[in-house]
Amino acid sequence: MTTGSLLVSALWIEGVKLRSSRPARTILVLLVVGVAALAGAFSLVASHGDPAAIAKLGPTAALPGWDGLLSGATQVTAAAAVLGLGVLVSEMVGREFTDGTVTNVFAVALGRGLVVAAKLAVFVAAAVLVAVALPAAVVGVGMLLGFGWPAAEQGAALARLAGLVVLSGLVALPCAWAASIGRGLLPGIGLAVGVLVATQVAVVAGAGVWFPTAAPALWALQQGEADARAFLGLLALSAVAGALTIRVWTRLQLDR
Secondary structure, eight states, rough: OOOOHHHHHHHHHHHHHHHHHHHHHHHHHHHIIHHHHHHHHHHHHHTOHHHHHHHHHOTTTTSSSHHHHHHHHHHHOOOOHHHHHHHHHHHHHHHHTTTTTTHHHHTTEEEOHHHHHHHHHHHHHHHHHHHHHHHHHHHHHHHHTTTOOOHHHHHHHHHEEEEEEEHHHHTHHHHHHHHHHHHHHHHHHHHHHHHHHHHOOOOOOOTTTTOOTTTTHHHHOOEEEEEEEEHHHHHHHHHHHHHHHHHHTTTTTTTO
């Protein structure tokens, strides 16, 4: 078989694995339904005018109508997408070690590097799927709340929400490397939590505009103009993480 046909086979296999995985399906559903539901709950709380609740939500999330709903959805997504997608890619890679199925990878003709490359490609495809489904779910929530059809301005905010999900997938990609090095889910999940903490510290310290993992959220929330170098740094970080993950699997040995 040619390299192209092997890659297609690997993508098909990993796609079936993802679709058949209950934890993966749960994560994807929670990212879409959970975020949309939370954003809707924020809007309902804000509509009751409770000053304490509004103070907790922040001035933008407490706005009426579409503006508040979309702001709340973006705020939740800024954290939930990184953590959720970090857990997802850790599960996709780390489960081979925790389930003991990594030994099967040595027996197939695809090659270990090609197998994990297919995993990463399917993960990116899953992130794009969430990026399409989440704005649609938020629109559905807005319609249920009686906000009507979103205007062009809200359409731009929905596009930023979709972009935030895809960029969050790039932020989460190093978790695949951590899961590979640590040979399990927990190292990858731990890195996802660590990235969230480091990003929050960078934002509080005023360095978020150029911090690669903070740039997507700041851009989506329109909190200042993120430095273009931060986005280039994010692309470089995700590319290096993907290359290192493939290298780990290519050089993988079961005895250590």
